[in-house]
Amino acid sequence: MEQVINKVGFFINSPFHYYLYETTIDKLLEKGYNCDLIINDFLQFEDEWKEMYKSNLKFIESIERGDLEAYPCSLLINNSIKYLCVVSPYYFQQLALISVYNVRMVYGAGYGLEKESFNFSYWNVFFDKILNYGKYDYSRTNIYNSGVIVGNPKFDKWFNNEIDANLINKELGIDSSKKTLLYAPTYGQHSSIDEWLDRLIKVKGKYNIIIKLHHGTAHLMSEAYKKNKFISNFKIIKDDTTNTLDLLKVADLVMTDTSGLIYDSLLAKKKTIILNTRMSNNYLLKNKEANHLRKIVPSWNSDSDLLTNVEFILGENAIEHPEEESLLRDLFAFRDGCSSNRAAEAIIDTFQNPQENILRNDLKKKLKL
Template identity: 45%
Template sequence: MDNKYIVGFFIQNPFHYYLYESVIDSLVSKSITCHLILNDMLKDDNEWVNMYYGLINFVEDIDRKDIEAFVFSTVVASGFQYDCVISPYYHNNIGQIGKKHIRLMYSLAKESWTYSWWNVFYDKILCYGDYDFRKLNIYNNCEKIGNPKFDKWFRGGLPDYSEIKKEHNLSLDETKKTILYVPTYGELSSIDQWIKEIKDISNKFNIIIKLHHGTVYLQSEEYRRNYIKQNFLNVLNDAADLLKILKITDYVLSDNSGVIYDAVLAEKNIILLNTTHNHQINDHTIESKIREKIVNIDVGTKILEILQAKDLWGSQKKILSEIKNTLFFKADGFAGERAANEVIKLLSQANDHNHFLLSLREKIFY
């Protein structure tokens, strides 16, 4: 493979690196140079500035020498253009640093935003499966590849229980089942209405809480993270690899977080915690439809009673398998390879003849 190409991966939190990792591995193996582009524009936002410094610490700890990292402002100032920039969503000014742009899906949540107008910015969108493909495809500018983040999961590349426990300094009783609680942040978070009940069952289960990056860094979420850190032993921030934690988890508690779909792909026992803000969810979105099939409970329902309903989990396993096959293409561990092949295919194309997409882009962005 001609190694003249340089591909940039736009990143603003550790979650994005885990999303890209398998794709980067495949591109590097094909002699494509890969860079991480760190969004230092976050420094200009008081709410998110700490997330930027958290990202810097995370990137410095990545144990690999086959990629480099550069801050976005430096790339812009230099006038350098990548042959292709890969990002999970559109960001202002990102267009100037890439000759071509690819979107790598990072979640199926929040449909009104995920499938919004800005998707016409991308030359190619790499979709999870049929569902998002149907929402986004414009004259074959989308491809179904599966979920690259799960490649290690499906190919058996994750550490064992003891290694994961040690790496994340987890205090776990191996005689108890483990619950992973992964709430979103903001109004749709379940923390305020459910956290005390979760604490009440912590004597019967191991509880691991993985905080959303919004809860980790935002000033407006400080009271939530303080309460959780003061009342729970196993609290992880956004730098933790979700797949490793899922591997040692028996049950997943969530709310309106995109982690729902990761738990579906992992076929974990799932309970969705409803809140009084759930009326904000559009009835026609996947968030609403998935609640028709997955166990979900309203405030006042006892979590312990649901966890102990053994017959419930057998029937849900079958449902999760059906949902997984509907939402995700080929759960085989080679999504990153398929993504890399699509990147190379786009790089090899001299011109884009998708006139409809180009006209939409020109109308919106120029």
């Protein structure tokens, strides 16, 4: 017999997802709604992802708060337990088995990135509500009035000045006499690591360099050689257990590739560089939005002189591209520190005022979901 729990569950694969949800969970709790974390424990049976599962479990156990519990997804399924509402960053096959209502919390802006085909995929139709950053992602995911623009909840702490740069510098061991570079590449075939890491090693004596590993690079067996090279050459290496906003707070320059962190950096008003690769250069031939992004955000090719370029951009007064603010307005509708409250209100509205999604229901019947 099916049991429905009158709570909001938040599906979590990695600590990255916790930081995505954290401020929204806080707002829901303030409004009197109980919340739980739902751990994707199916990852432990996949060779490539089981290390990420172990790391995620250890991270969840380290969270010091008495108002939040965590349960494995398999436990819910095996006991026919559903949450009234489950929030997740994307669709997964067990979602229908553990929830009555489904809410997607978008986790990346996506403009001009190779990940657009994933972020804006067909599976968005299976969500009762989609929490969007701004007009750009709303126009691509809104299906039968399922979208609602809330802004970027993760950034509420940033806009409310809740991040202490002095404390972070002390914890990281930052040398105050040097500028700080944050290198945050994506993983897999679109990563800049193979083409740029040796160049970065050559300039490490002149700058504080923070390495922010993508959770793929941090945990996948196929990425182990990249991770080990970082460990052999750099002192400050952080993975998905660290909130990226903390690292952005102390960075003078952010270097990334096709990672969605490009937009976090722009939103934080940091000097930002896109590191091109042979793979991305091929992609640029076919993607006008990726080309347009690189007209707004400076990009360097792998045959360029990294030291000279870094020295130049750090010595240059901050000059915002005329189209940068327009891009940010399109991507992020709000920068007022209240996005998590809007997200919480939208989640509550999903199950308090449910709307029939005819297209969604029809597709579910056809696909037997």
